[in-house]
Amino acid sequence: MAGGHPSGAAAWNWRIVLVRPRNPLNIGAAARALANFGFGELWLVEAYRPSWEEARSAVGGEDVLRSARAVDRLEEAVGECSLALGTTAGSRRNLAREVVSLADLPAWLAKRRGRKRGRAALLFGSEKTGLSNEEMSHCHALVRIPTVPESPSMNLGQAVAVCCYELAREGLVSAAATPARARASDRANLHSLEHLFERAAAVLDQVGYLQPKSRGAMLLKLRRLLLDLGLTNYDVRVLGGILAQIEWKLRQ
Amino acid sequence: MAGGHPSGAAAWNWRIVLVRPRNPLNIGAAARALANFGFGELWLVEAYRPSWEEARSAVGGEDVLRSARAVDRLEEAVGECSLALGTTAGSRRNLAREVVSLADLPAWLAKRRGRKRGRAALLFGSEKTGLSNEEMSHCHALVRIPTVPESPSMNLGQAVAVCCYELAREGLVSAAATPARARASDRANLHSLEHLFERAAAVLDQVGYLQPKSRGAMLLKLRRLLLDLGLTNYDVRVLGGILAQIEWKLRQ
Numbered sequence: 001m002a003g004g005h006p007s008g009a010a011a012w013n014w015r016i017v018l019v020r021p022r023n024p025l026n027i028g029a030a031a032r033a034l035a036n037f038g039f040g041e042l043w044l045v046e047a048y049r050p051s052w053e054e055a056r057s058a059v060g061g062e063d064v065l066r067s068a069r070a071v072d073r074l075e076e077a078v079g080e081c082s083l084a085l086g087t088t089a090g091s092r093r094n095l096a097r098e099v100v101s102l103a104d105l106p107a108w109l110a111k112r113r114g115r116k117r118g119r120a121a122l123l124f125g126s127e128k129t130g131l132s133n134e135e136m137s138h139c140h141a142l143v144r145i146p147t148v149p150e151s152p153s154m155n156l157g158q159a160v161a162v163c164c165y166e167l168a169r170e171g172l173v174s175a176a177a178t179p180a181r182a183r184a185s186d187r188a189n190l191h192s193l194e195h196l197f198e199r200a201a202a203v204l205d206q207v208g209y210l211q212p213k214s215r216g217a218m219l220l221k222l223r224r225l226l227l228d229l230g231l232t233n234y235d236v237r238v239l240g241g242i243l244a245q246i247e248w249k250l251r252q
Numbered sequence: 253m254a255g256g257h258p259s260g261a262a263a264w265n266w267r268i269v270l271v272r273p274r275n276p277l278n279i280g281a282a283a284r285a286l287a288n289f290g291f292g293e294l295w296l297v298e299a300y301r302p303s304w305e306e307a308r309s310a311v312g313g314e315d316v317l318r319s320a321r322a323v324d325r326l327e328e329a330v331g332e333c334s335l336a337l338g339t340t341a342g343s344r345r346n347l348a349r350e351v352v353s354l355a356d357l358p359a360w361l362a363k364r365r366g367r368k369r370g371r372a373a374l375l376f377g378s379e380k381t382g383l384s385n386e387e388m389s390h391c392h393a394l395v396r397i398p399t400v401p402e403s404p405s406m407n408l409g410q411a412v413a414v415c416c417y418e419l420a421r422e423g424l425v426s427a428a429a430t431p432a433r434a435r436a437s438d439r440a441n442l443h444s445l446e447h448l449f450e451r452a453a454a455v456l457d458q459v460g461y462l463q464p465k466s467r468g469a470m471l472l473k474l475r476r477l478l479l480d481l482g483l484t485n486y487d488v489r490v491l492g493g494i495l496a497q498i499e500w501k502l503r504q
Contacts, residue, residue, distance in 0.1 A: 025277070029407055029409075029410060032403075032406070032407055032410070033406075033407070033410055035400075035402070035403035036397075036399040036400065036403050036404070036405075036406050036410075037399060037400065038400040038402075060403070060405070060407065061403070102417075102421075103421050145288075145417070146417075146420065146421065147288040147289060148287075148288065148289065148290040150287070151284075151287035151288050151312070151313070152288070153288075153312070154284070154285075154288050154413070155281055155284055155285070155312065155409070155413075157281075157407070157409070157410060158281060158284070158285055158288075158409060158410055158413035159413075161406070161407075161410035161411075161413055161414055162413055162414055162417045165397070165398075165414045165417070165418075166417075168398065169354075169355050169398065
C-alpha cells in the first residue's frame with residue numbers, strides 16, 4: 001500500500017473518523033473496509049454507546065475495532081491532523097467548502113503545498129444527516145462520491161469502502177503509522193489552528209466584533225477562513241504572538 | 253454515467269449477479285450500491301428465499317430490488333450476456349482463469365475485440381465461499397479487488413459498491429438498457445455458447461471421450477476453453493453445423 005502516487009502525491013497517514021454513527025452494523029462494516037484496504041486508524045465521535053459496544057463483536061476488522069478510539073468532540077479526533085476532509089453525497093448546496101470529486105482527490109492532494117507525508121482525517125457524517133455545517137467548518141475540503149443524482153445517498157459502510165478503495169488504489173496510504181515530527185515549515189495541525197481560532201474568537205468577543213445574533217454563523221465563516229490560509233507551524237507561532245500582545249493590551 | 257472511457261473502452265450494459273447470497277442485508281446493500289452508481293440490473297441465483305423476501309423491504313435501491321430477477325441457475329442469469337466476469341478476493345490459487353485487478357479492468361475491457369457496446373455480467377459469489385470452480389468456468393476472467401493479504405475478504409455489499417464505483421468512475425456504464433441486436437460479427441452470448449457446449453459434451457459422451465472419473469473436471473476445462481476462443485455468432489453457427497453433421501452420423 002505504501003509508495004508514491006504517479007502524479008506525485010505523497011502518501012498520508014489516514015485516520016477514518018465516523019461522526020455520530022448510530023448503526024453498529026455500519027461501524028463494523030467500516031472497520032472491515034479499513035482492514036481490507038490497509039487502513040489502521042478508526043475514530044468515532046459521539047458514537048451512540050450501545051452501538052459502539054455491539055460493533056466491537058462484529059466479524060472482520062477486529063484489530064481495527066480493538067484499537068479504535070471513541071471521543072466526545074470532533075476536535076479531539078482531528079486535532080493531530082494537518083488535513084481534514086469531509087465526505088458528502090453532494091446533493092446539498094451552499095456547503096461553503098471546496099468540493100472535490102473522489103476520483104479527482106489524488107490530483108487534488110498532489111497539488112497541496114508541502115511534500116512531506118502528514119496525518120490526514122477523512123470524516124463521515126451520521127447515517128441520517130451527514131456532516132453538519134459546524135462539522136464541515138473543521139474540514140479543508142469536502143470529498144464528493146460521484147453517485148447519480150437520482151440516488152445520491154450511500155450506505156455508510158459502503159461509502160467508507162469506496163473511499164478506502166480509491167485512496168489505496170492510488171497508493172495514497174502510508175503503511176507507517178509513526179506520527180510525523182512537527183517542523184516550522186510543516187502545515188499546522190488542526191489542534192494548533194483550533195487553539196488559535198478560540199483565542200481569536202475570545203478577542204473578537206472582547207472588542208465587541210461578534211454580535212449575539214450572528215455570532216454562530218460568523219464563527220463558522222472565520223474557522224473556514226483560517227483553514228483556507230494553509231498556515232504553517234511558524235505562521236501559527238507568529239499569529240499567536242500577535243494575539244498575546246492584543247490580549248495583554250485588552251487586560252490593561 | 254454514459255460515455256466512453258479515455259482509453260477507448262465502450263460502455264457496457266452491466267448486469268450484477270449475486271450467486272447464492274444468504275444475508276438479506278447484503279442483498280439490500282448491493283441494490284442500494286447499484287442505484288447509487290446508476291446500475292439498473294440485479295439478478296440473484298439460488299437466493300435463499302426468506303432472505304430475498306426480506307431484502308425487498310430494505311431502504312434504498314427499492315427500484316433495483318423491485319425489478320431484480322431471481323433465478324435457479326447461473327446459466328439463466330448470464331445467458332444473454334456476451335461477457336461474464338467473476339469477482340474474487342484473490343487469495344485462492346489455481347483459479348484457472350485470467351485474473352484482472354479491478355483498477356486494471358477498464359484497460360482490459362478496452363483491449364477486448366469488438367467496439368460494439370454489449371451486455372456484460374459481473375458475478376459475486378456467496379458470502380461464505382465465494383464463487384465455486386463450476387461457477388467460475390462460466391466466466392471469461394476474474395476481477396480481483398485489491399485488498400491487502402492480511403484481510404482479503406470483503407463484505408458482499410461493500411464489494412459490490414467498490415466495483416460499481418470503479419466502473420462508473422471510468423464511464424464504463426451504459427445508460428441505455430436496450431438489449432443489443434445480435435449481428436454475425438458480434439461475440440456470441442453465453443446462452444449460445446452454453447448450448448453449443450452441451451451439444452459438444454453429448455457428442456463427446458457418445459464417442460466415449462469422457463471418462464466417468466474425470467468427466468466433471470474435463471467439462472469445466474472444456475467450457476473455459478470454449479469461452480477463451482472468443483467466438484462470434486457466425487463462428488457458433490458454423491460450429492453448430494459441424495456438430496449437427498456429427499450428431500447425424502452418430503445416429504446412423
